[in-house]
Amino acid sequence: MSRQKKLVNNSDYPDHAIERIARCILPDILAYFESEEGQQEFKEWKALQEAMKEKKTDTK
Numbered sequence: 836m837s838r839q840k841k842l843v844n845n846s847d848y849p850d851h852a853i854e855r856i857a858r859c860i861l862p863d864i865l866a867y868f869e870s871e872e873g874q875q876e877f878k879e880w881k882a883l884q885e886a887m888k889e890k891k892t893d894t895k
Contacts, residue, residue, distance in 0.1 A: 844850050867873040 844853065846853070868877060
């Protein structure tokens with residue numbers, strides 16, 4: 836069995852409040868990333884991350 840890592844909450848908000856908000860917005864987040872717009876934005880972000888990674892390795 837794998838153990839789940841306990842997340843550290845450094846905010847003034849209790850864990851149950853954060854979980855409740857997360858459960859409310861998760862369906863919207865998933866719907867966005869499944870949409871064409873979300874897929875395109877993710878591809879652009881991923882390309883930017885790769886470019887930054889290559890730039891970082893080129894300067895070493």
